[in-house]
Amino acid sequence: MKIVVVGGVAAGASVAARARRLDEDAEIILFERGHHVSFANCGLPYHIGNVIKDRERLLVQTPESLRELLDIDARIAHEVTSIDPAAKTVTVKDVDTGEQYTEAYDALALCPGANAVHIPIPGIDAPQVRVLRRIGDMDKIKALVDRETEQAARGERGAMRAVVVGAGYIGLEMAESLHHRGVQVTVVEAADQILPPVDREIATPVMNHLRTRGIDVRVGASAAAIAQQADGSVKVELSTNAFIDADLVIMSVGVRPATELAKAAGLELGPHGGIKVDDHMRTSDPSIWAAGDAVETPHPVLPGTYLTPLAGPANRQGRIVADNICGRDSVYTFTQGTSVVKVFDMVAGGTGATERQLKAAGIAYRAAHVHPSGHAGYYPGTAMMHLKVLFDPETGRVLGGQASGFDGVDKRLDVLAMAVREKLTVFDLEEVELAYAPPFGSAKDPVNMAGFVASNTIRGDIKLWYPQEFPAATEGARIVDVRTPQEYELWHIPGAVNVPIGEFRERSRDWDKNVPVRLYCAVGFRSYLAERILDQRGFADARTLSGGANTFRAWHE
Template identity: 40%
Template structure:
């Protein structure tokens, strides 16, 4: 009998897994269930459609149920929500929201990729406000409709992580007045403070009203007057909540799958849960920190895609291990880019890890060539053997190149001292004879 694999979730993790498994096995039966009306959309592209940089909605959709069936022989059932898992009988119960019916399907292997849900903070009077989150394709459509109807409105973004910062730029591009409220002492709190300061300067220069080290305490009944914990009052027509996400682990908990210490579904290096027939991938799981080996949740696209491939290989009997996540991430904030991987000062201190730090500030290419801009690099490493624990880079150009070099170095087991030996392509247009990456290695030797 043909092997049957069922997949819960049809966005980054689930759709990628199904595609990878089909490439490895052209006979296996694959059915994907998605509770929403859209599959395989570019979640990371949602802010840029709202900012007008992506002109057409359908450019964000990588596949449809029809294309999956035609091109890959994979059945996708949208608006079909899996509401229960019976591990003993190896079956799931599905609610068909189109026909309003309920039915069961059996599996040989089951893959969970339900993603995450935005966190909604506890704010007095929040129900009075016009609030949005941005996680699903449908969220984007609702926000876009509102901005189209009220193009001169004002917005308060709650949270200055990746989504909050990206949306500050994109709302500004749409002509909105933007307020940005951050609970922590600085934006993008995965960065150390001096690098975050550069991003904050850029936000203010671009006309973003920034409020750090505070929260919204109360929303008045009019829904637009916001009282901050620091005593200030903001007027905003609507709110975008971007304070974080939590894994959609309800199904896993109901079926008694193990939950890890970080709150994600616990898996092994092959993406199996404590039930060998049930796999989990993507934002819903607790994964492994590549640097420390400790449990970690990393809701990022590259990680989900890699885990999808690992799970597909295991089910196809061609196993490889997931080696862990660095958490390599990058964010454009107007004309400045911030990037990071691994651990910052706060994280290392919390884990009681002894570390040294080396920093370098220079131009991203030869100073005499037009367009030279400041580039700041900061690397934390082990004083014992030079193992790289974390890196952060902020600048206007060349940030992505340098963070990717360091990510490659860490993945290959190179130390901070080895960075001086990396032979980087040099031209005055792109770098210096000793690239900033090389300089980090030289400085670390001291």
């Protein structure tokens, strides 16, 4: 058995490693066109930020260690330039020498990853404009940052300035990393929010946090042109007609699957342009498998297949490819897109479908927002999180979950990821028994809380209204703020009257039961208590603002 692997990082190295463990006698050749195999892509921003000080730590394996541990023939700086599926051969070019040769395979694993999206605007090829995908990209950006920040420290120039185009995970990690280095950072995002994997009201607190840290965040603005300037900097022109001077521009507007080889070999592609694979990660050619950023995979909630360029799926897909190549029957079910990012002191992420995706797919859903603290409020070191659960309005099935906050966000995402994967319902979330001690959670965990509210919605015990329904949902309604007068003073929804919850039973006694009531408080708890009172008194249409003033403000900001 001769196994050839194209691409030597997350998916590719995983295929090779697992294949060796399953087949001690196979010949395993790994081609990597770059100069490093098996490196920690995800660590690249942090080495630039000097958080990961030792560059060597990013090199998880080397060709030597792969040889020694796993008897893998890893050839770096070797690019596979074509595949002949009929002959079962690949053509390989030694990148350094230009030498070409063919190599036969019994099984071929395509793990070429993805390439940064290149937007065709004037000036995009300027040397100050960079993407971050590989060790070499990192080295160049870091060298520039080292040089310019040292010059600035010596007073030989002003502070270094960077524009990060694209406010996805990598963009924000770069913004933070550059900021750590003393660089003045502007983040430019074409959408009306940062962080596409979460919805607007979950992203807003993170945007505000970035701003308090001195990052200039511009949403609804895209880079339109980049012009060289005499002093060696560039001027970035935005779609909004604003101009920003910069010494470095990081383009992080997404990736595209690397499918040149697959296309040329006549392999089928999916609707989003990724390599099409079956549930065994096999391509349309029975001797060729594929894994990682280059493939499309099903989603647990949405119909169709998607590109989901994440390291965990790439690694696990690689393992499954090896299983199947080696004659095992291993199925890959779906990628749910569980992801998380650290943004200074905040953490945000999601799993499953977002509200935007559900809407676009025409899937019925409802949302519940809660704002519990990461752990018991009386134990130091915690803060409010913004937690959103999307669920089927009939069955309660959890369709997606998102959160942003400070402590304990990643943990709740993992629990919600389990719920999405296992097709659990919000009724299950009410019951889950999670680890509680004051430094770690609450007796009713944030996930339980989200389960309570969502389940109450389905049971009809609470009827929610949402920030995006404002002002329509409040027309002709009595808008009631049940917080304290102090809270009301500081901010309230236009048109709201203040009836603090402690006085609510009395003061609502003679309200007309046929006038709709739109209740809200800070997070939804007190207005829920108020709604229960009105509901039981026979009010026709009393509703609680999902997530209260917190979610409302995050949505409308």
